[in-house]
Amino acid sequence: MAFYRRLMTTHRNDLDPRTEPDLWTAAHRHLVRYGGRFTPEMIASAQGSYLTTHSGRSVLDFTSGQMSAILGHSHPRIVETVQRSVATLDHLFSGMLSEPVVTLAQRLAGTLPDPLEKCLLLTTGAESNEAALRMAKLVTGKYEVVSFSQSWHGMTQGAVGATYSAGRRGYGPPPPGNFAIPTPNAYRPDFVDADGGLDWRRQLDHAFALVDAQSSGSLAACLVEPVLSSGGVLDPPPGYLQALQAKCREREMLLILDEAQTGLCRTGTWYAFERDGVVPDILTVSKTLGAGLPLAALVTTAAIEQEAHERGFLFFTTHASDPLPAAVGNTVLDVLTEEGLADRAAAHGALLGSWLDELATRHEVIGDTRGRGLLRGVEIVADRRTRTPDSLLGERITARCFELGLHMNVVQLPGMGSTFRIAPPLTAEREELHRGVEILDQAITDAVRAG
Numbered sequence: 001m002a003f004y005r006r007l008m009t010t011h012r013n014d015l016d017p018r019t020e021p022d023l024w025t026a027a028h029r030h031l032v033r034y035g036g037r038f039t040p041e042m043i044a045s046a047q048g049s050y051l052t053t054h055s056g057r058s059v060l061d062f063t064s065g066q067m068s069a070i071l072g073h074s075h076p077r078i079v080e081t082v083q084r085s086v087a088t089l090d091h092l093f094s095g096m097l098s099e100p101v102v103t104l105a106q107r108l109a110g111t112l113p114d115p116l117e118k119c120l121l122l123t124t125g126a127e128s129n130e131a132a133l134r135m136a137k138l139v140t141g142k143y144e145v146v147s148f149s150q151s152w153h154g155m156t157q158g159a160v161g162a163t164y165s166a167g168r169r170g171y172g173p174p175p176p177g178n179f180a181i182p183t184p185n186a187y188r189p190d191f192v193d194a195d196g197g198l199d200w201r202r203q204l205d206h207a208f209a210l211v212d213a214q215s216s217g218s219l220a221a222c223l224v225e226p227v228l229s230s231g232g233v234l235d236p237p238p239g240y241l242q243a244l245q246a247k248c249r250e251r252e253m254l255l256i257l258d259e260a261q262t263g264l265c266r267t268g269t270w271y272a273f274e275r276d277g278v279v280p281d282i283l284t285v286s287k288t289l290g291a292g293l294p295l296a297a298l299v300t301t302a303a304i305e306q307e308a309h310e311r312g313f314l315f316f317t318t319h320a321s322d323p324l325p326a327a328v329g330n331t332v333l334d335v336l337t338e339e340g341l342a343d344r345a346a347a348h349g350a351l352l353g354s355w356l357d358e359l360a361t362r363h364e365v366i367g368d369t370r371g372r373g374l375l376r377g378v379e380i381v382a383d384r385r386t387r388t389p390d391s392l393l394g395e396r397i398t399a400r401c402f403e404l405g406l407h408m409n410v411v412q413l414p415g416m417g418s419t420f421r422i423a424p425p426l427t428a429e430r431e432e433l434h435r436g437v438e439i440l441d442q443a444i445t446d447a448v449r450a451g
Contacts, residue, residue: 020054039402046073049428051407059402062424062436063409067229067261068287070332070341072425077331078291085327092323094316100326107333108289108297111270113279118305120298121326123319125260125286126154128296129223131315132282133158135300136221136254139307144177144215146222146253150231151180153223153258162223165230179214181207183228184236187368187379188387200237208247221254221282222247226272229261232411232419233370233377241276254281254304260296261375264288265336265426268346268373275372291332295325341426348433349373352422355437363444365393376422378440380410394418396447397440406439 023042042054049072051059064070071078089098105119122128137143147153147162154160160167161175168174182190182203189198191206211219226241228234241257248255257280262272266288269275273283281304286296319325336342349372356378360366367381380397382390394410397420401408411419420440424433 023054039407040399041402048072048074049425049432058405060406060424060432060436060439062422063407064423064425065292066287067409067421067423068290069292070264070266070288070426071291071335072427073292075291075335075427077335078293078328081327081331082293082324085324089327090322090324091319092321094318094320097321098323098326100323100330101321104326104329104333105297107330108285108299111333112283112299115301115303116279116283116299118300118302120315121321121329122286122296122298122315122317123294123322123325124154124296125258125284126156126159127317128260128284128286128298129153129159129162129256129258130156131298132256132284132300133162133221133223134315135298135304135308135313136256136282138311138313139304140220140252140254142218142220142253143175144179144219146179146181146211146219148183148224148228148231149180150183150185150228150234151223151225152228152230153225177216177218177220179211181211183231183234184240185232185234186237187370198237200240201243204240204243204247208251212251219251219253221256223256223258225258225260225262226276227262227267227372227375229375229421229423230411232379233375233421235370235372238276241273241278245278245280256280256282256284258284260284260286261288261423262372264332265342265345266373266375266423268342268349270342272372289329289332290325291328293325293328294319295329297329336426339427345373345426348426348428348430349376351430352376352424352433352437355434356422359437359441359444362441363448365390365444365448371422374422374424374426374428378420378422380418380420389418391418393447393451394420396450397443400443400446400450401439404439404443406436406443408440 020042043051044054045052049061051061108119109117145162149164151163152165153162161178164180184200186198191199191203193199245255257273259271263285283299289295356369360369365380367384367387368379370377380390380394382388398408398410409421
C-alpha cells in the first residue's frame with residue numbers, strides 16, 4: 001500500500017505542472033504524437049475569435065479550432081446551454097431518448113430538403129461516415145465504395161478506407177472494395193479542354209470507366225465532400241455533383257455527402273450541396289453542428305432507414321443520442337437562424353476572398369486563391385508557371401503568422417500542395433478578418449525574405 005501511495009503521488013505531481021516549461025515536459029513525456037507538430041505555445045483560454053496563450057499572448061484563430069467553432073469560442077449561448085444541461089441531463093443509456101435528441105433530429109431535418117428526414121446523432125465525423133457506409137452496404141447488399149483521391153473522411157476503419165490523402169501505409173490491408181477517382185482540381189487540371197481548363201466531364205467519364213473495370217459488380221456507395229477541405233479547399237465545378245449523382249444512379253449506388261466542414265452555413269448556404277441542386281441519399285454532418293463540441297449526425301430518407309432497419313442495422317455506440325451535445329446542437333441552430341449567419345458567411349466570405357485575391361497580386365508565392373463563403377484556400381507555390389508547391393515556405397509562413405498573432409493551418413499532406421485553409425468563426429467581425437489578412441500579408445513578406 002505504501003508503494004501504491006508513492007506511485008499515485010508521483011503521477012499527481014507529474015500531471016499538475018505549474019509553468020509552461022513544466023507543461024511541455026509533461027506533454028513530451030506523456031502524450032502520444034498523433035500527426036504533425038504541436039503548436040509551439042500552450043493555450044490557456046479562448047473567447048470569440050481569439051485564443052490566449054499560457055504566456056498571455058492573444059492569437060486570432062483563423063481555423064475555428066479544428067474547423068468546428070463556427071460560433072467562436074465560449075459563445076455565451078453555448079456556455080449557458082452546457083451549464084444547464086450538464087446539471088440536469090448529460091448522458092443516458094444509448095437506448096433511451098430525451099427531448100433534446102428528438103427536437104434536434106426534427107429541427108435538423110427541417111433545415112434539409114425532402115426526403116432527408118431520418119437522423120442518427122453521434123459524436124464525430126469519422127463515426128457518422130462509418131455509420132453511413134455501414135448503412136449503405138447493408139441497404140444495397142453491396143460493399144464497394146468510391147471516393148476522391150484527395151479525400152479525408154476520418155480515421156476509423158471504414159472511413160479511413162475511403163480516405164486517400166494520408167494514413168494508408170503501414171496499417172495492413174484496408175477494407176476491400178475501395179476505389180479512388182481523380183479529384184476535380186481546376187488549378188491543376190489533368191484533363192484539359194481547348195482553353196486549357198479542367199474538362200471535368202471527360203475526367204469523370206474516365207474515372208468511372210476505371211471504376212467499372214475494377215469493380216466486382218458490387219458498387220454500394222460514393223462518399224465525397226462537396227468542397228474538399230483537407231484536400232486543399234478544392235471546390236468541384238458547378239454541375240459536377242449532379243453528374244456524379246447520375247453516375248451513382250446508373251450503378252444503383254448511394255450518394256453520401258460528407259459536410260463535416262461545409263455544413264451549417266460556412267459556405268454561405270446552410271449546406272454546400274444546395275448550390276448544385278442535388279439531394280444526397282445520406283448526409284453526414286459533424287464539426288460545425290456542435291460548434292466545437294463532439295456532435296455529429298447521419299441524415300437519410302425514410303425509405304433507406306426502413307430498409308436498413310428491416311435488415312437489422314446496428315450502430316449502437318456509447319454516446320449515440322446523448323442529450324447534452326444534442327442540447328448544444330439545438331442552441332447552434334438557434335444562433336445560426338437568429339443571427340442570419342448563412343448570409344453573413346456569404347457576405348463576409350466574399351469580402352475575405354477579395355482581400356486574399358488582392359494579396360495574390362502582390363505576392364508571387366501565392367499561386368491560387370479559392371473557396372466559398374468563410375472557407376477559403378491560399379496555395380503557396382515556388383513558381384507560378386510550374387505551380388510547384390512550396391511546403392517549406394508554407395511552414396515558415398505558418399510559424400511567422402503565429403509569432404505575429406494569427407493561427408493558420410497549412411495543408412501539407414502528400415500530393416495536396418501547400419494550401420492554407422482559412423475558416424474563421426462565422427461570428428468573426430469584419431475588422432478581425434481584415435486583421436488576419438494583414439498579418440498573413442506581413443508573414444508572407446517576412447518568410448520570403450528569410451528564405
